[in-house]
Amino acid sequence: MAKKYTFTESEKQQVEQAVKDLETVSCGEIVPYFVGSSDDYAEASWYVSTLLSGFTLVLVGVLSYTWMLPFRITPMEVAIVAFVALVIGFLFPLLFPQAKRWIIPKERQAQRVRQRALEAFLNEKVFETEERVGILIFVSRQEHMVLVLGDEGISRKVQTADWQTVVDEVVMGVKANQIGEGLVKAIGICKELLLKNGFVRKSTDTNELDDGLRIED
Incomplete structure (x- = not known):
């Protein structure tokens, strides 16, 4: 059987701290989400x-x-x-x-990963932030695929192509078996994109989504 990727406590804390650092200066809300595989592909x-x-x-x-x-x-x-x-x-x-x-054909894998990411987007209520500024970074390790889904408030300014640098950073982490480090760097890029597009934190902003890394093996 393939060995599952196990996040160390240090990696989990680093990812959570990266989310907190982003939300200290930006009104964006980040949900990092990891699954071992998006389907069993029976x-x-x-x-x-x-x-x-x-x-x-x-x-x-x-x-x-x-x-x-x-x-x-x-x-x-x-x-x-x-x-x-x-x-x-x-x-x-x-x-x-x-x-x-x-x-499994790549097209089918991509379809399954997107379906699973959309389910995570809904289940984690990424769409329920006050200014519609939630972002899901979805990592599916077996397929070596990453999706970044932004809610409509962010999507109006940040284009799909802009998220590709975020995706590339996490994919490199997956391939190097350093997913935690890849996520931390990706969240840092998200912070730069948000601030560049004017999504700065206001005094009235509150933390609307949990900052921790979600993990499903």
Whole structure:
């Protein structure tokens, strides 16, 4: 089984402190959210098992037809070999879940990550801040994908392309197995973007969302 990423207490505190530092000078509200994977991708087992068993049948058929096998093989033996290949193919993604990133089409992974991020955006009530200035930084480790979703107050000024530097910083952290550090740097970039676009903290602002890192393995 793939080893889960475990945040140290120090990493959690650093991420939380980065959120607090941002909200000290800006009216923006940041929700950092981490999941080990956005889906279990159960279909991966069927993809591999079908492919492997089909390939095995074709290979055995070709070898038998061209007389390359040093022995005769009966139809029953062919069926057994194909069944064994099917079982191996089915178990492979379960034993090596990180392989699903290469098995499942990228488009489907992106769709699942976005769906999960939208669910987190709603569940964490990122949309309920007074000035609609909530931001979700959603990290899905298995897929190596990051989404930054801003509420309508921020989205009116900060364009989607502006968030790409935030995404890139976290992705580098995921690839280097330093997700906490990547999040801290990404939150710092968010702070610069917010202040650049006039989202400064006012004396009447309150902390509307929890500052801690949300984690789901």
